[in-house]
Amino acid sequence: MDDSQRYLEDIRTIRDLMTRYEEQPIIKHWAFYLWGALVVAGSIVNYLLFRSAGLRSVDAILRVWVPVIAIGSLGEVLGWLLHARDSGIALFTRRSRRILAGYLGVFVVLVMVVVDGVPAGIHAGTFMAIGSVPLLLYAQVSFGSLFYEGFALLAVALVLRMFSGHAAELRLAVGVVCGITYIVAGVHSRYLATRKGGDGE
Secondary structure, three states, X not given: OOHHHHHHHHHHHHHHHHHHHXXXXXXXXXXXXXXXXXXXXXXXXXXXXXXXXXXOHHHHHHHHHHHHHHHHHHHHHHHHHHHHHHHOOOOOOHHHXXXXXXXXXXXXXXXXXXXXXXXXXXXXXXXXXHHHHHHHHHHHHOOHHHHHHHHHHHHHHHHHOOOOOOOHHHHHHHHXXXXXXXXXXXXXXXXXXXXXXXXXX
């Protein structure tokens, strides 16, 4: 092997190592399961309260979705901290700062979308599109193939936008589908980590 071939081989090795470093979990896989369970439970509670007490959109956000988001966020932070401890990776790496900044910016936008949609109620397609955002963000800094789950939700959201999406039953179905998709993404992430010899917990 001459020097030029050896040089190209070294470049391929470095590139493979960088790709392997980028494609790894940054939180414990059970955080996906937690979010999935919370979204499914929140959707069911929201539906039951709407049917039994005529729960308004603003009350649903305050009584159902704020607690869901708070509990899920705390669980995700815990999953991030435990993963960093177990993997020996510093908490505030370039990757973690990138995803935190991305989540913060997107969170502000989503709050604006939700607030604007409160008077008439959030369309089921918009609800599902919002559900796709965390997966699309996570796929950028972890396993790229998790884009499949995110884009699947987004594709269904675009189809739903073509129809009337304010029926309570449709919103319930969308919430359940989003929650199940998070759980599937968690199983997918665990499989990818195990296949790469990483953390399969």
